[in-house]
Amino acid sequence: MRIDAKTGVRVGVLAVAVLALAAVYLFTNVPGSLAYALRIRGLALGAMAVVAVAVGASTVIFHTITGNRVLTPSIMGFDSFYMLVSTVVVFVSGGVAFLRADATVMWGIQVAVMVAFATLLFTWLFGGKRRSLHLMLLVGIVLGTFFRALTEWLQRMLDPLDFQILSDTAFASMTRPDPTLLALSAAVVVLACAATVALLRTLDVLALGRETAVGLGVNHRRVVLILFVLISVMVAASTALVGPILFFGLIVANLAYSLAGTFRHRWTVPTAALLGLGSLLAGQIILERVFGFGSSLSVIIEFAGGLFFLYLVLRKGAR
């Protein structure tokens, strides 16, 4: 109870801060027509929110079911897998005209394939007995390299037009999202979140470890499978919208654990999402308005996230 009250205050303050940042982002420093600025910025805000929620929630859930706080779906090779799927889809669908004409069909196929394969991969890697963190890191690196090599090999054989389509998906940006894709991704992420909300208390039990969770009547195998599907859906939707993001989830989730000060997912999951949105907004405002280059946010975030990842791995290794 006491902890919950303290956490509640902190998360409340965080939520207000994020709202304030959103207001600053939307309404200040408007160069021309406010309506125009709002439309552009609204889309960007939407994309940031989708990414923050998807990445924040999926990372926290991933940490809980895999029993570590260093790995993320992306670090396990998810992003390079995404590029591989995209490439394969473009490659295989080379002759099918409507696929190229309609970005949403392409998006749908990508997400569906991603979810299917990622669920298989995660269940295979993490479904059985718990393996060492370092082994998993190594597996992630090997998988990432493997998918990347395969992707490059396939891309060499693409014709230039196909390659152009592919490049567009690979370098999608957070500040200029495609409105249709944004709507689709948002819908998917909202659905996944709704499903997650129903499982928040079960997630708390999963955090106790498989044995205890089974003893308390959790159908471990099934719940973990469902959660892997949800994670895959969220990450796929986010990646299909703005491209791969590797380390962002790691910072956000670990900060959320410290800030929330509880293992309860009804606090850590929203805190991670809020922290994600807050840091994206703050980063974007500073970059765009102080330094004057708006499109490099993800680079900065990845840099900071990468450093943090190294810190975590080295610190764990030292113990």
Place this chain on the structure above:
Amino acid sequence: MIALDHLTKRYGRFVALDDVSLELGDSGVTALLGPNGAGKSTLFGIVGRLLGPDAGTVTVDGLDVARAQSAELARTLAVLRQDAHVTARLTVMDLVEFGRFPHSRGRLTEEDRQHIERALGYLELGDLRDRFLDELSGGQRQRAFIAMVLAQDTKYVLLDEPLNNLDLRHMADMMKLIRRLADDLGKAVIVVLHDVNFAARYADRIVALRDGRVVADAGVAEFMTPHVLQSVYGAHVDVREVDGTPVALYYS
């Protein structure tokens, strides 16, 4: 009734449980004894559906543990594992509250709170309730896990070496508590012990495993003979009677 029917479990080639058929938990306190590696924890693992058997079935009150609803089983049967630990950082209170999860899915009712308070009381954890588990001594942590199992309030309570880490007084208190669970609350307690004298003093029935087989299944008087102890542990043990209870002298 927990019925094990021709249960076999292998780890690779090694046979940990070899065609075990046994009925447990009809009433009272059953002590499960046997040397290290006899298969006691493996048996608990299968009953607690942490492990799948290679052959045979386990039913709890007619429910096949391999197929029944996990949540329903968790309201009927609770298991304290030998190496109980959790990965999350939580307090004693948090842990004991989780014992109510099978009943209330995480939304505690007034009844849940009573069970929690009672479990904390039984294990004398009242003063430690707000401590984090990693701030406790080994024996205190062991008691916290037992409190969680008790809060689960199941008809069958399986405790794998609950005396681990406990001091003299708490060992005796634990055995008295186990007795009370059976006598006052009508639970069937199956408890893995290594000290045959505790088993002789507090159990109604003693089942012994060795090399994955049941080698003895008897009442206390029948079990506590040099002959039976020899067949279970492969060592000669003298037995004397002290105040009406047989005592094994295994110190020599």
